[in-house]
Amino acid sequence: MTNALEVEDLRKSYGDLDALKGVSLTVPEGSFFGLLGPNGAGKTTFINVLVGLVRASGGDARVFGHDVEDDYRKARDRIGLAPQEFNVDRFFPIHEVLEHKAGYHGVPHDVAAERAERALKQVGIYDKRDTRFDWLSGGMKRRFMLARALVTDPDLLILDEPSAGVDVQLRRDLWDLVTELNERGTTVLLTTHYIEEAERLCDEVAILDRGRVVTVASPEDLMDRGTDRVVVTLRDPPASAASLSAVLPGDDRIEDVSLEEGRLVVTARQGGLVAPDLVRELDRAGHEILDMEIKRTSLEEVFVDMTRHDEGDEDGRDDANEGAPDDAPLETAAPGGGEGSR
Amino acid sequence: MNGDAGAVDLTGFLTLTRREVLRFLRRPANTFAPPFITNVLYFSVFGVILGERVGTITGVPYILFILPGLVVLGAVSNSFENASFSIFHGRWNEYIHEVLTSPLSYAGMVGAYVLSAATRGLLVGGLIAAIGWAIVSALFRPVPVEKPAYLLAFMLVITLLFASLGVIGGLAASDFDDLTVMNQFILRPLVFFGAVFYSLEDLTPLLRDVSLLNPMVYMVNGVRYGFLGVAEVDPRLSLAVLAGMTAAAVGIDVLLFKRGYGLTD
Ligand SMILES: Nc1ncnc2c1ncn2[C@@H]1O[C@H](COP(=O)(O)OP(=O)(O)O)[C@@H](O)[C@H]1O
Ligand SMILES: [Mg+2]
Numbered sequence: 210m211t212n213a214l215e216v217e218d219l220r221k222s223y224g225d226l227d228a229l230k231g232v233s234l235t236v237p238e239g240s241f242f243g244l245l246g247p248n249g250a251g252k253t254t255f256i257n258v259l260v261g262l263v264r265a266s267g268g269d270a271r272v273f274g275h276d277v278e279d280d281y282r283k284a285r286d287r288i289g290l291a292p293q294e295f296n297v298d299r300f301f302p303i304h305e306v307l308e309h310k311a312g313y314h315g316v317p318h319d320v321a322a323e324r325a326e327r328a329l330k331q332v333g334i335y336d337k338r339d340t341r342f343d344w345l346s347g348g349m350k351r352r353f354m355l356a357r358a359l360v361t362d363p364d365l366l367i368l369d370e371p372s373a374g375v376d377v378q379l380r381r382d383l384w385d386l387v388t389e390l391n392e393r394g395t396t397v398l399l400t401t402h403y404i405e406e407a408e409r410l411c412d413e414v415a416i417l418d419r420g421r422v423v424t425v426a427s428p429e430d431l432m433d434r435g436t437d438r439v440v441v442t443l444r445d446p447p448a449s450a451a452s453l454s455a456v457l458p459g460d461d462r463i464e465d466v467s468l469e470e471g472r473l474v475v476t477a478r479q480g481g482l483v484a485p486d487l488v489r490e491l492d493r494a495g496h497e498i499l500d501m502e503i504k505r506t507s508l509e510e511v512f513v514d515m516t517r518h519d520e521g522d523e524d525g526r527d528d529a530n531e532g533a534p535d536d537a538p539l540e541t542a543a544p545g546g547g548e549g550s551r
Numbered sequence: 552m553n554g555d556a557g558a559v560d561l562t563g564f565l566t567l568t569r570r571e572v573l574r575f576l577r578r579p580a581n582t583f584a585p586p587f588i589t590n591v592l593y594f595s596v597f598g599v600i601l602g603e604r605v606g607t608i609t610g611v612p613y614i615l616f617i618l619p620g621l622v623v624l625g626a627v628s629n630s631f632e633n634a635s636f637s638i639f640h641g642r643w644n645e646y647i648h649e650v651l652t653s654p655l656s657y658a659g660m661v662g663a664y665v666l667s668a669a670t671r672g673l674l675v676g677g678l679i680a681a682i683g684w685a686i687v688s689a690l691f692r693p694v695p696v697e698k699p700a701y702l703l704a705f706m707l708v709i710t711l712l713f714a715s716l717g718v719i720g721g722l723a724a725s726d727f728d729d730l731t732v733m734n735q736f737i738l739r740p741l742v743f744f745g746a747v748f749y750s751l752e753d754l755t756p757l758l759r760d761v762s763l764l765n766p767m768v769y770m771v772n773g774v775r776y777g778f779l780g781v782a783e784v785d786p787r788l789s790l791a792v793l794a795g796m797t798a799a800a801v802g803i804d805v806l807l808f809k810r811g812y813g814l815t816d
Contacts, residue, residue: 223816237794257816261652262816263816286653286654292648296646298646300577309566309648313561313566317562
């Protein structure tokens with residue numbers, strides 16, 4: 210099976226600024242892939258290289274096996290892009306803009322007209338078909354961007370920050386539609402800095418930070434790598450955490466044990482798995498448990514940890530990443546992470 | 552894939568050409584009213600009022616002498632303006648991305664922009680010829696078209712040439728003002744010193760030689776030959792040189808698109 214996207218050591222410099230510092234990624238056909246990163250991470254630059262709006266300074270990118278420069282026509286025909294910024298022809302009513310876009314992809318005029326109608330219905334703005342883009346409301350503009358990406362029947366649908374400035378209803382609609390397309394076989398590449406979006410939709414996410422891929426994993430795996438807090442209320446809490454530490458099993462997933470306002474707080478990776486052992490050991494030591502709560506780490510916390518920049522740490526980070534396995538930065542970010550630092 | 556590569560390119564090229572032509576056809580007031588008014592004024596002031604004093608030039612009434620020049624002026628400036636504006640406006644509002652992210656070949660993109668802009672030039676040129684014809688016929692005699700094949704060939708070549716130069720202008724511009732500058736400070740002087748309003752014979756030998764460096768002289772001369780059948784410079788040579796320049800300009804356009812000049816970061 211060919212991959213929808215194969216990118217090797219992709220680099221892009223804007224003058225002195227290195228927006229992409231050697232990005233390598235593989236997006237399997239049919240997957241729902243998230244590209245997560247803070248503003249300025251290089252997500253849009255990455256995407257624009259694929260569609261030919263940005264020229265790479267180095268490296269290779271292939272879309273369904275077609276090199277984006279040498280074989281640009283085949284590569285571009287497979288991609289439907291809903292860009293972050295509105296870039297729509299303002300001279301024509303929107304149904305004609307769609308017909309033109311399909312036409313540029315070689316779709317004959319009559320078929321293009323049907324495609325345009327279908328795309329407008331899919332995103333729910335068919336009744337606005339004779340309106341020009343400038344006259345649509347903000348939400349409708351976003352819907353239209355998706356319609357334009359769909360009108361060419363893409364095999365790889367790329368959505369660059371689709372829910373920026375979009376209300377809840379529209380976001381749900383977009384998510385439903387895109388999920389349905391993905392289930393019917395369209396590969397989706399979504400960039401976002403809304404973590405919830407990635408958590409709900411993506412099979413796999415790459416975290417991009419300052420032009421580098423920090424890690425590639427499923428959202429679940431990422432959350433497992435974060436630290437959870439198990440908060441236990443005891444009937445007779447001891448005076449110090451030290452006496453409790455001795456009670457607990459030697460579990461290397463546990464990173465910290467403390468007492469906060471008379472409650473025992475255990476910080477651990479995979480808190481859900483640690484909790485039963487914890488209960489058993491506390492019980493065995495004669496503590497009566499009144500209440501227990503597991504505060505699962507959110508993907509957002511993991512994300513913030515992984516893309517956090519302390520002053521002047523850039524060089525150190527870069528060295529740590531050089532040739533290191535994808536998950537190396539996670540290990541360096543973990544100590545002192547989680548709730549303790551907030 | 553939405554179709555095989557050749558078919559994609561033909562459909563894509565035709566779609567973009569159609570889009571570009573519709574853009575100016577759907578706004579007839581913007582496209583045709585300005586050249587209409589300007590040329591009615593030119594013909595009235597230069598042709599009728601001034602013409603009475605000038606009398607004949609190279610054996611024809613002055614108004615008839617300037618008609619080919621005014622046709623050239625309108626045709627080339629509209630070709631140039633349409634291509635440069637369309638490309639620059641698309642870059643400015645970034646909707647040219649709709650084209651750039653498509654599987655059209657670079658030659659297909661350039662071909663569509665050039666052909667549609669040349670179409671506008673031809674239509675405006677035709678409009679000006681019609682205005683001139685109406686006024687000249689009313690005053691003197693019907694306007695002759697002595698060498699229709701030459702007339703057509705020259706009109707085609709010069710509109711294509713200025714359309715492809717307009718593409719370069721649209722790519723090079725970084726501001727709407729740049730477009731105005733190109734038109735006012737480069738195009739107009741070339742046209743006005745291109746023997747539109749006077750005969751080369753009226754110039755001193757030195758000025759005449761300098762004028763021959765101006766490509767516009769050959770264009771006006773060629774179109775005048777098409778109408779009147781008299782030429783100051785060999786029309787076949789003019790046509791060959793202009794066709795060569797057009798081929799070169801289109802080649803440069805394709806190269807610039809390939810390189811992404813003004814189009815990609
Ligand atoms: N055309 C450009 N010229 C110069 N710098 C740019 C350009 N486009 C993007 N950048 C810079 O490249 C970096 C990555 O930008 P971008 O790809 O837009 O990030 P993201 O989409 O992740 O927010 C940023 O520092 C941005 O300022
Ligand atoms: Mg972006």
